[in-house]
Amino acid sequence: MSSRITNTFEKLQSEGRQALIPYITAGFPFAAITPALMHGMVEGGADVIELGVPFSDPMADGPVIQKAGDRAIANGVNLKQVIAYVREFRQKNQTTPVVLMGYANPVERYDQLNGVDAFVNDAAEAGVDGVLIVDYPPEECQEFAAKLRARNMDLIFLLAPTSTDERMQQVAAVASGYVYYVSLKGVTGSGALDTAAVEAMLPRIRQHVKIPVGVGFGIRDAQTAQTLSRFSDAIIIGSKIIQLLEDQPHEKVIPLTIDFLRGVRKAMDA
Numbered sequence: 001m002s003s004r005i006t007n008t009f010e011k012l013q014s015e016g017r018q019a020l021i022p023y024i025t026a027g028f029p030f031a032a033i034t035p036a037l038m039h040g041m042v043e044g045g046a047d048v049i050e051l052g053v054p055f056s057d058p059m060a061d062g063p064v065i066q067k068a069g070d071r072a073i074a075n076g077v078n079l080k081q082v083i084a085y086v087r088e089f090r091q092k093n094q095t096t097p098v099v100l101m102g103y104a105n106p107v108e109r110y111d112q113l114n115g116v117d118a119f120v121n122d123a124a125e126a127g128v129d130g131v132l133i134v135d136y137p138p139e140e141c142q143e144f145a146a147k148l149r150a151r152n153m154d155l156i157f158l159l160a161p162t163s164t165d166e167r168m169q170q171v172a173a174v175a176s177g178y179v180y181y182v183s184l185k186g187v188t189g190s191g192a193l194d195t196a197a198v199e200a201m202l203p204r205i206r207q208h209v210k211i212p213v214g215v216g217f218g219i220r221d222a223q224t225a226q227t228l229s230r231f232s233d234a235i236i237i238g239s240k241i242i243q244l245l246e247d248q249p250h251e252k253v254i255p256l257t258i259d260f261l262r263g264v265r266k267a268m269d270a
Helices: 004-015 031-044 063-074 079-090 104-114 118-126 142-150 165-174 195-208 222-229 239-245 250-269
Strands: 019-025 049-052 098-102 130-133 154-159 179-182 213-216 234-237
Touching (some): 019 250, 031 079, 031 250, 079 118, 104 118, 142 154, 154 165, 234 250
Parallel strands (some): 019 049, 019 234, 049 098
C-alpha cells in the first residue's frame, strides 16, 4: 500500500505541479495553536506539512528555529504533545500528509518511557505519514525504515551540497516518500542561496534517488520558490514562516500564514 506522501506526489506530478511543504515547530508560537495552524497551512496551499518536534539541542537548525523550539519547550510541548496535535488535525483532514521532523533523542526517550516501538505505533495511529530524523544516518536505519513502512509511513533523509555519490546511494537504499535536499552549507535559514548550484546538483541526485526531491534551507520568498520549483519536486519553507510569526498576537498567526503561503503557491504555479 502506498503512503499518503507518495499519493500526493503522484497526484501533483499528473497535474504538472510541485509540492509546497511548509515547516512549523509544533507548539510555536502558542502551545495550542498548532492543529488550527496546520489547517491554515493547507488553506494557504500546503501539499505536505513538516511539523518540527521541539528539542533542546537541534544541531541542524539556525537561530530562528532554535528559538522557536525553546519557546515550544517553555510552552510545555514534547513529542507526546506533537503526536496529539497530529491526531487532532486528522479529525478534520484525512488527506494532507504530515511529516515529523526532529532528532533521535526525543524519539528514543519516547520509547524508553512508553515501551519498544511506542513511537512508531503511536505516530501511525495518530496519522503521521513520514519521519525525518536529522541525526539518524541511513546506514543504521534499515530496521527503523522497515518498521515505519510496515505502518505505511516513510523515512525521509537529508542530502547536502557535500553529499557524495556513495552517500546518495545509501540514502536511496532506505529512503521513501521524498528526499530533502539542503540547498546550502550551514544551518536552516542560512544566508544566500545559489539557485544555479542547486539546479546543477539535482540531476546528480536523481541518478541515484528515484523518489521526489524537495529543496529547502534558505528559501525566503515567492520568487526563489518559483525559480527552484522549475527543477525540483517540492519547495520546503521553514525559517521564513517562523520569523513571520514570532512576534505576532494569537489572532494574526493563521491569517498571516495563509497569506504568505498563498503568495508562494501562486508564484510556483505561475
